[in-house]
Amino acid sequence: MLDVRDVRAGYGDVQVLFGVSVAVAAGEIVALVGPNGAGKTTLLRAIVGLLPLRRGSVSWEGRPIHAAPAHSIVEQGIALVPEGRRLFARMTLEENLLLGAFAPRALGGRREGLERVFEIFPRLAERRRQLAGSLSGGEQQMVAIGRALMSRPRLLLLDEPSLGLAPRVVEGILEVLRQIHRDGVGVFLVEQNVQASLALADRGYVLENGRISGAGSGHDLLRDPHVRQAYLGPLAMDR
Amino acid sequence: MRLLAQQLLLGILVGGLYGLAAAGLSLIFGVLRVLNVAHGELLMLGGYASFWLFALLGVDPFVSLLGVLPGLFLLGLCLYWLLFGFVVRAHEEVRIKNSLLIGFGLALALHALAVRLWTADERSITTAYAGEVMTVGGLKLPLVRLASLALALVLIVGLHFFLRRGRWGQAIRATAEDWEAALLMGIDVRRAYLLAFAIGTALAGAAGSLVSVGYSINPSIGLEWTLKALIVIVLAGMGSIVGTFFGGLVLGAAEALSAVVVGGPYREVVGLVIFFCVLVARPEGLFTSRGAFR
Amino acid sequence: MPGAALLHRPGASELRWAAVVLAAFGSLALLPLVVRRDDVLNFGVVFFLSVTLAQSWNLMAGYAGQVNLGHAAFFGLGALVTRALWIQGAPILPAMGVGAVVATVFGWLVGLPAFRLRGAYFAIGTLALAEILRITVGNSLPEISTLPAATIAGYSLTRRFYLTLVLAALAVATVAGTAASRVGLGMRAIREDEAAAEASGVGALRHKLLALSLSTLLAGLAGGAFAYYHISYYPQHPFGPQWTFDALLITFIGGAGTLHGPVLGALFYVFLKEYLAIRWVDLHLLIFGVLFVAIVLLLPGGLVEVFGRVRGRPRLTNP
Numbered sequence: 001m002l003d004v005r006d007v008r009a010g011y012g013d014v015q016v017l018f019g020v021s022v023a024v025a026a027g028e029i030v031a032l033v034g035p036n037g038a039g040k041t042t043l044l045r046a047i048v049g050l051l052p053l054r055r056g057s058v059s060w061e062g063r064p065i066h067a068a069p070a071h072s073i074v075e076q077g078i079a080l081v082p083e084g085r086r087l088f089a090r091m092t093l094e095e096n097l098l099l100g101a102f103a104p105r106a107l108g109g110r111r112e113g114l115e116r117v118f119e120i121f122p123r124l125a126e127r128r129r130q131l132a133g134s135l136s137g138g139e140q141q142m143v144a145i146g147r148a149l150m151s152r153p154r155l156l157l158l159d160e161p162s163l164g165l166a167p168r169v170v171e172g173i174l175e176v177l178r179q180i181h182r183d184g185v186g187v188f189l190v191e192q193n194v195q196a197s198l199a200l201a202d203r204g205y206v207l208e209n210g211r212i213s214g215a216g217s218g219h220d221l222l223r224d225p226h227v228r229q230a231y232l233g234p235l236a237m238d239r
Numbered sequence: 240m241r242l243l244a245q246q247l248l249l250g251i252l253v254g255g256l257y258g259l260a261a262a263g264l265s266l267i268f269g270v271l272r273v274l275n276v277a278h279g280e281l282l283m284l285g286g287y288a289s290f291w292l293f294a295l296l297g298v299d300p301f302v303s304l305l306g307v308l309p310g311l312f313l314l315g316l317c318l319y320w321l322l323f324g325f326v327v328r329a330h331e332e333v334r335i336k337n338s339l340l341i342g343f344g345l346a347l348a349l350h351a352l353a354v355r356l357w358t359a360d361e362r363s364i365t366t367a368y369a370g371e372v373m374t375v376g377g378l379k380l381p382l383v384r385l386a387s388l389a390l391a392l393v394l395i396v397g398l399h400f401f402l403r404r405g406r407w408g409q410a411i412r413a414t415a416e417d418w419e420a421a422l423l424m425g426i427d428v429r430r431a432y433l434l435a436f437a438i439g440t441a442l443a444g445a446a447g448s449l450v451s452v453g454y455s456i457n458p459s460i461g462l463e464w465t466l467k468a469l470i471v472i473v474l475a476g477m478g479s480i481v482g483t484f485f486g487g488l489v490l491g492a493a494e495a496l497s498a499v500v501v502g503g504p505y506r507e508v509v510g511l512v513i514f515f516c517v518l519v520a521r522p523e524g525l526f527t528s529r530g531a532f533r
Numbered sequence: 534m535p536g537a538a539l540l541h542r543p544g545a546s547e548l549r550w551a552a553v554v555l556a557a558f559g560s561l562a563l564l565p566l567v568v569r570r571d572d573v574l575n576f577g578v579v580f581f582l583s584v585t586l587a588q589s590w591n592l593m594a595g596y597a598g599q600v601n602l603g604h605a606a607f608f609g610l611g612a613l614v615t616r617a618l619w620i621q622g623a624p625i626l627p628a629m630g631v632g633a634v635v636a637t638v639f640g641w642l643v644g645l646p647a648f649r650l651r652g653a654y655f656a657i658g659t660l661a662l663a664e665i666l667r668i669t670v671g672n673s674l675p676e677i678s679t680l681p682a683a684t685i686a687g688y689s690l691t692r693r694f695y696l697t698l699v700l701a702a703l704a705v706a707t708v709a710g711t712a713a714s715r716v717g718l719g720m721r722a723i724r725e726d727e728a729a730a731e732a733s734g735v736g737a738l739r740h741k742l743l744a745l746s747l748s749t750l751l752a753g754l755a756g757g758a759f760a761y762y763h764i765s766y767y768p769q770h771p772f773g774p775q776w777t778f779d780a781l782l783i784t785f786i787g788g789a790g791t792l793h794g795p796v797l798g799a800l801f802y803v804f805l806k807e808y809l810a811i812r813w814v815d816l817h818l819l820i821f822g823v824l825f826v827a828i829v830l831l832l833p834g835g836l837v838e839v840f841g842r843v844r845g846r847p848r849l850t851n852p
Contacts, residue, residue, distance in 0.1 A: 050419060050423075339602060344825035344829065347778050466660065
């Protein structure tokens, strides 16, 4: 469904990605793990068109999309939950969610979409008139995910959704991702929480220094000595 | 005491137009991070449009507003395509700097154009009902200016609800707050910029029409009005269209009071004093922080 | 490495060009001895005033990166104060000095609060200052200012020519000296990236205030020379926005942030203005406005960049 081939990209004089290829099939959960500064966020920005490619291609259902303007990507059925959530802090929770359904594909079903998001995150329903900036970190992450779901995506990209959240909240978010996946939405999850994300994923990639250094099923990667050594720490070796 | 109250009233009436001019400029700056110092010249063009529609075709100035608004909206679209659309590609500081320069050049060009086309004469629309005055508690209320204030308020409230409820209104607010996140929502940010610029320009034109009825216009009023709008924005802060409008009323009142206290020739100094007081008192910076509209 | 550092020493280009420009000015000093035509000398005065005004704006915007949209305020204050003192009998040079100091004091009045913030404050503050001074001076001094008959009788155009020549040379030397100094390096750092400059120890406020002081002093002196040159004018006139615009346009035609740019720009501008003013009396401002916008959008490096491209030399900095 999503096919990223040999992508090179960067900022100014700094090249960040040196020929990265990843793929997500329909209805799959794929995790991308790697250390800070490996280029994970850059890859997501390149996929959704916020960053121009220097080489390579991004295809969606067989058609290249990397030359399309960034705002048209949502209409294709791809939604990104950006790093740091990037809510519109001075707008209400509900306004944030409704903006998620700005694209024509979702405009008609705004009301049903809202109901669906409140079903998934019941806590949000009671705060719908609150300013997004006044919500707690966990609630903000829920809004960010909900906002992306409002566009009725067929593929959901998430950039570090667990960052800065309490373990219990992270657990809830991962559960929601499972639920979204069960509804047939593809999930491409970028995480530093290697253990949890690989355990959840069908397949995984390891991105290091702008290159894919490992790939396989989530299960296999979790047992890979290099991955265990580098990302799960020495304690994990014993388990 | 009555004199003071009378002046205050007149100050508030003109303040509504300050507020209207400032709202347009504030919308443009808040969304595009572009400061168009030719805003007052666009207001002047709106004023001349109404003036000539009245002088040549006898169109009532309040009716001609219906033509001036879309006309200046179109002009705003053209200015964005020709000039300011190129500026928004740059980073924020360069963007502001270049927009200042372009606006300044545009202001001089429009001023020269107006002198050439319409001479430097002072123009004012004198309708049949121009002299009508309502007297309330001994205070005289010129009807035309009162109607102008009311119309300004209608436009402000209309804009407020558009930004609040309209699909593109919300898109404009989202873009003002975080344009990258807005892109992720599928909002064509360039289009939001274009729309905000054109709406701001249309508001300037509307303010100009109202100025040409209750007051007078000439090719040189542009800079003065740009300045009034800037002072109002500094005074009221960014972020709220309705708040900006009330800032305009406050500036109008303050000018009127100072005219009574320090004398007419020095009333313009008040704006500068307000500007610097706000600068010293609220140094966190209205023109530097990211704005959003409520 | 030391060799390379010497080659790219900041301000080296400015010093070289300053030598060229000053030598050219030096030979222009012979002009009154050769040509005794008033129109030529008048042209010279206008050219030198333009160079001074443009260089003073250039120092602030081209080097320190602070856009001043009310430069006329400082020009006007210099003219106002100088004229008042001089007509009351003060010698012209001290009168000009006082005028320049007053201009600088007003500059600080805007700069001190506005420079603590980035963004558009300085531009708006100067714009407001100029416009409000223009209106206030127009309201309080509506009468035309004319020199006393005795002064007109003894009026020497040659003296005005030499005064403005020296002033223009002073402006060129000031910009070159600043550009070649440590302070000039700091100013350029602020222009490129204020936050980064601050982080590497460049005191932004100090540098900006210094640039402002030099800039307003020069503008005030130029205003003083204006007051000394013109026989009669409305006191409001030198506060008009067209003076600011002249400075902007000349600097941008030539190339902001270079020493020779504004000199070339002034030459080009003064000739073009004479020509246009004859052919299209009231349209020349419209043409200049359009020209200016076009330069800012399409050719931000000005004439200097065009010549540089022709000679195949890439520009290192971008104002």
